[in-house]
Amino acid sequence: MFQKIALIGIGLIGSSIAHAVRRNGLAQTIAISTRKPETLAEAEALGLGDIYTLDPAEAVRDADLVILCVPVGAIGAVVEAIGPALKPGAILSDVGSVKRHVIRVCGPHVPAGVHFIPGHPLAGTEHSGPASGFAELFANRWCVLTPEPDVDRDAIARLSAFWAAMGSNVEVMEADHHDMVLAITSHVPHLVAYNIVGTVADLEADTQSEVIKFSASGFRDFTRIAASDPVMWRDVFLTNREAVLEMLGRFLEDLSRLQRAVRVGDGPALEALFTRTRAIRRSIIDAGQETSVPDFGRPHEPAPILMPGSGNGENKRD
Ligand SMILES: NC(=O)C1=CN([C@@H]2O[C@H](COP(=O)(O)OP(=O)(O)OC[C@H]3O[C@@H](n4cnc5c(N)ncnc54)[C@H](O)[C@@H]3O)[C@@H](O)[C@H]2O)C=CC1
Numbered sequence: 001m002f003q004k005i006a007l008i009g010i011g012l013i014g015s016s017i018a019h020a021v022r023r024n025g026l027a028q029t030i031a032i033s034t035r036k037p038e039t040l041a042e043a044e045a046l047g048l049g050d051i052y053t054l055d056p057a058e059a060v061r062d063a064d065l066v067i068l069c070v071p072v073g074a075i076g077a078v079v080e081a082i083g084p085a086l087k088p089g090a091i092l093s094d095v096g097s098v099k100r101h102v103i104r105v106c107g108p109h110v111p112a113g114v115h116f117i118p119g120h121p122l123a124g125t126e127h128s129g130p131a132s133g134f135a136e137l138f139a140n141r142w143c144v145l146t147p148e149p150d151v152d153r154d155a156i157a158r159l160s161a162f163w164a165a166m167g168s169n170v171e172v173m174e175a176d177h178h179d180m181v182l183a184i185t186s187h188v189p190h191l192v193a194y195n196i197v198g199t200v201a202d203l204e205a206d207t208q209s210e211v212i213k214f215s216a217s218g219f220r221d222f223t224r225i226a227a228s229d230p231v232m233w234r235d236v237f238l239t240n241r242e243a244v245l246e247m248l249g250r251f252l253e254d255l256s257r258l259q260r261a262v263r264v265g266d267g268p269a270l271e272a273l274f275t276r277t278r279a280i281r282r283s284i285i286d287a288g289q290e291t292s293v294p295d296f297g298r299p300h301e302p303a304p305i306l307m308p309g310s311g312n313g314e315n316k317r318d
């Protein structure tokens with residue numbers, strides 16, 4: 001599909017792309033660049049690529065497809081460094097969890113003639129680093145592309161075909177819409193997980209009693225999410241601030257309503273919500289999206305995304 005692919009950053013996502021490219025024969029040559037020599041050495045020991053360099057500009061030279069797989073806060077500086085070395089006609093993409101910020105900081109450094117198509121695979125785990133990747137990560141998962149309106153249609157089709165060849169379902173979306181949807185479906189849930197695990201740890205320290213030891217699986221599920229990479233998630237909250245604060249506001253309003261239902265003993269309100277949320281979980285399972293580890297061979301249907309204020313009002317709780 002491509003002669004040479006360059007991956008800048010070789011953690012969970014970069015290494016998963018490397019595995020999937022190899023397994024599906026999507027490129028002749030994979031060039032890998034990352035910031036730290038020890039990470040590059042680890043990638044080389046794992047045999048993830050063909051060319052290894054600490055110089056990102058060298059990695060992207062002659063590449064037909066360049067994918068930036070670094071934390072969102074590092075992307076702008078990387079594009080500034082590689083811009084002059086990008087081949088005319090190349091596709092430049094990324095995998096960052098926030099899209100408007102990426103467009104804002106990368107745009108000025110993308111040379112004319114390079115097709116800039118930001119991307120985000122909605123697939124991942126709480127692990128990081130070159131050894132954590134696996135070829136099946138993207139199978140049956142969405143990959144969202146957020147090109148600006150003037151981007152070449154053929155280039156978008158080529159990048160879509162690339163993600164489809166790795167097993168993803170591709171959707172093209174406007175960057176601001178992506179950031180709002182991900183704020184409520186991914187970013188706020190991570191914030192909630194970080195918060196509840198912190199609260200429990202503080203409680204344990206305050207009461208000097210064993211709390212975590214006796215935690216049930218519900219809390220343990222939160223600890224998995226709260227083990228996600230601190231730098232990556234710091235950058236998500238620094239770069240998608242407005243959408244996260246908007247969605248957090250709605251979340252807190254609804255939480256207050258739940259708090260009231262508990263305080264006044266409003267059983268019907270509690271039961272009605274829990275019945276609705278159980279149905280949502282079941283629809284996700286039916287769509288084959290229930291875990292972060294792909295479920296092979298299952299047809300992929302989009303899970304319904306309930307946006308506040310949209311639809312027929314059934315998602316209103318009062
Ligand atoms: N972890 C996840 O579940 C998902 C992450 N993403 C996005 O993918 C991107 C990468 O995340 P992961 O692979 O999970 O992170 P990771 O921490 O596993 O890997 C990041 C890589 O970037 C390198 N790096 C950091 N700063 C750099 C710089 N200035 N120049 C060159 N290399 C640099 C690191 O050395 C490492 O190789 C992030 O933008 C994240 O938002 C997208 C979907 C899922």
Ligand SMILES: O=C(O)C(=O)Cc1ccc(O)cc1
Nearest residue numbers: 097121122123124125126292
């Ligand atoms: O580990 C999990 O449950 C995730 O939610 C993974 C994830 C993290 C960040 C993304 O932008 C997309 C997916």
